[in-house]
Amino acid sequence: MDRPICKNSDMDAVSLKNMIRDKAKAHGFSLCHVTRPEIRNIHRGALEYWTNAGMQGEMAWMAEPVRLDRRKDPATMLDGVKSVISLAMRYTPPEHSLDEARSRKHSGVITAYAHGADYHDIMKKQLKALAFELDTLLGVHNQRIFVDTAPVLEHAIAESAGLGWQGKHSLTIQKNLGSWFLLGEIFTTAELEPDQPASNHCGSCSACIDICPTQAIVAPYVVDARRCISYLTIEFDGFIPRDLRPLMGNRIYGCDDCQVICPWNGHAAKEGVQFDDLLTPKGENILPDLVSLLQLDEEAFRIRFRKSPIRRTRRRGLLRNVCIAMGNSGEADFIVVLLDALHDGEPLIRGHAAWALARLTAPVNRQMVLSALAEQADHEKEPAVEQEIQSAINDIRGV
Ligand code: SF4
Ligand code: SF4
Structure with a gap:
């Protein structure tokens, strides 16, 4: 028994x-x-x-x-x-x-x-x-x-x-x-x-x-x-x-x-x-779609991911990752949205947008991207983002 x-x-x-x-x-x-x-x-x-x-x-x-x-x-x-x-x-x-x-x-x-x-x-x-x-x-x-x-x-x-x-x-x-x-x-x-x-x-x-x-x-x-x-x-x-x-x-x-x-x-x-x-x-x-994600503001991010584990990264973390994916894509058509992201309120997003821009820049848009980076550098208050922008400028110039 x-x-x-x-x-x-x-x-x-x-x-x-x-x-x-x-x-x-x-x-x-x-x-x-x-x-x-x-x-x-x-x-x-x-x-x-x-x-x-x-x-x-x-x-x-x-x-x-x-x-x-x-x-x-x-x-x-x-x-x-x-x-x-x-x-x-x-x-x-x-x-x-x-x-x-x-x-x-x-x-x-x-x-x-x-x-x-x-x-x-x-x-x-x-x-x-x-x-x-x-x-x-x-x-x-x-x-x-x-x-x-x-x-x-x-x-x-x-x-x-x-x-x-x-x-x-x-x-x-x-x-x-x-x-x-x-x-x-x-x-x-x-x-x-x-x-x-x-x-x-x-x-x-x-x-x-x-x-x-x-x-x-x-x-x-x-x-x-x-x-x-x-x-x-x-x-x-x-x-x-x-x-x-x-x-x-x-x-x-x-x-x-x-x-x-x-x-x-x-x-x-x-x-x-x-x-x-x-x-x-x-x-x-x-x-x-990467572009749609990069265009999410705080409210849109909150609504879209409120029941998803993705909310863990918060908007700034996810959009940082999106910038990196864009930078790795080789697709120059991301440059327009990345230029917008260069002015984002979150330093993490601005910094990684600068990195991605440097990766995607080609002779045809080189001057335009360099000007945008230089302009942002003039206003930038965050040392870490300043560094990212300077590195991006150096990369584009081949310094
Ligand atoms: S890929 Fe191979 S080594 Fe890796 S966890 Fe699976 S069985 Fe193990
Ligand atoms: S980075 Fe490497 S270890 Fe980490 S999840 Fe991917 S394959 Fe696995």
Whole structure:
């Protein structure tokens, strides 16, 4: 006879976990696994190595000792926590190939998870609903839900829970589904039977390392955020290093290259995995028109992205990225809107517009662009933008 393993439930271990999985599925989660609230030494060591090397860039909170300790010890996130339920919600992969996306000179590329609604909102709602049902199922217990924003080492937890392994690009991969999913967790004081950790199936593959446009995967499983386009376009709130701008192409919010190239995603596609997800793609965020984006004022930006994760960059961050994409396009017809952007109220946008203008200027419009830059330089009050304008003038003059 099966032994009840959860003090909070009179169900046997397997039935209980199956019931939790069924409920998770009903709330839109494709994968649901359980682990103890512990981080394996290999992941703790990797986190220390990463932060000691400063690879978190300006995400200073990641290296704060208190938050670092919390990441390394999930038990600090909920008093008396005994189990962590790791959950994955799928999203639709990009509908365009990397070549197709790159060839669309007038469009920006947005990471697939941001094509639809904000996953934080949707996953939180579904996690709350699932947690509410667990209250009935597990009886007296405490629980907390997490989606992305708390100091939780979610990929390490997913691997320990057997949900999938952490690939060399640092994201979680599951054999059948590939990596097109986002993770969330429920921490509970109920004692559930843990699953076996996942084994790694990257083998000798290095496709993600080889394709990365900025060589951000500096070693297998080590992504230097300071070079990663996802970090630069979403998290980083400053002037993007000049040497990295040309490598960003037309990616304006995130980057999926290392996932698109991963053979496990190819396998999932061949298997016809259905992405009947809740994070429904929204047409206007798939390869959007760059000119329309650069013409958004604060109000228009707020309205367009109010339910999208893209609001995270704020207008200034997104339009900064748009300027870079225009500068990388080779399309001189962007010059007109970039000249307008040179007078934008946001220094970040003015500075990157100057850079883009220098990249697109040809003999036929050289004088006109130089005059506009010189005129703006006369009024410019921000030292960082002054520098950008001077560099642009020097580049055009070939100094
Ligand atoms: S998201 Fe893009 S830039 Fe970042 S590691 Fe992957 S391929 Fe490289
Ligand atoms: S591309 Fe290859 S090395 Fe990279 S995560 Fe996928 S299987 Fe692993």
